Amino acid sequence: MVYAHNKQVRVAVLDDHPMVRTVFELCLKHEPDIQLVGAWASSNELFNQLKSTVVDVLVLDFLLGERELDGLALVKQLRNHYPQQKILISSSMESPAIIKMVLSAGVKGFIGKSHNMPEIVHAIRQVALGRLFLSKEVAYEVENLYVMSEDALDTSLETCSKGNIYERVKTLSPREMEVVRCFLDGLSVSQIAVKFKRSRKTVSGQKQSALKKLGLRSDSELFKYSQDLLSGY
Incomplete structure (x- = not known):
């Protein structure tokens, strides 16, 4: 089913693993409503490309390689320079505490790398529409993270x-x-x-x-x- 959208969603990916970037390139080209405008390996490359590339949804790996700006520090810097940028975190680290922190910093969604590509595409579409995206399991964990008597x-x-x-x-x-x-x-x-x-x-x-x-x-x-x-x- 073709996703009803007035224009293509421009997506960029930041991930230091070449195979992950390749998977995004291969899979997203089959989605008629999504255009992959960039697949970058480093935070420096990300900031250089964002100067001239319009991105609707940025899919961001939470942890990059050594000496790379990543994690919450990268999210905060992106929010400072591009406050309207919609960010979807894709990470193998699915700690509820970390997820709650990045959501507080302005991230629009979080999906673990254990999810399959159709689920990630669904998350991209939800974030593009301005909706907060969390899987049901993650949403439950985050909601109950700080429950105290x-x-x-x-x-x-x-x-x-x-x-x-x-x-x-x-x-x-x-x-x-x-x-x-x-x-x-x-x-x-x-x-x-x-x-x-x-x-x-x-x-x-x-x-x-x-x-x-x-x-x-x-x-x-x-x-x-x-x-x-x-x-x-």
Whole structure:
């Protein structure tokens, strides 16, 4: 069935894996309402091409290669330069906490790389129409991510007020703050270890030390106060 749309949806893809870009090129050419206007491998190439290429929906891989601007930092920079740009995240990292963060940053949809191409095409069309897209499973997980009892919520707010967070961030060492920033950008402990050429054990220890200094008990609480943490440093 041909999708009813007044014009072709101009789609661009950013992914550092050549095979992923090739799959998009092969599959999207069979969609009469979609035009692939770019398939790029790096964030530098992305920003250079966006200067002269009109894109309706940008399909963005959340994690790119080493020394690449990616994750939440890339989303924020795109939103600063192109606030009207519709972004669909396609990623193998389907953490509800990360998904909630990128949605808060202005992303219009998220679909895991475990989904097949027809599902991704459907997500592109929904985002092109200005609709928020999440798979049913992801939507449920995100909605229930921070469900707490009233008592637990009161305790959390009492012990982790913005003022307290601002002061506690200042107690972190530079390396602990690096780990926190990367973790909030969606990198795993193993990926952070590779990025900074440290052992996984060292990075894990720095993350746990940071949580203790901040008075936080879990990764979910860390993500919950992410904006306060980063703005307070």
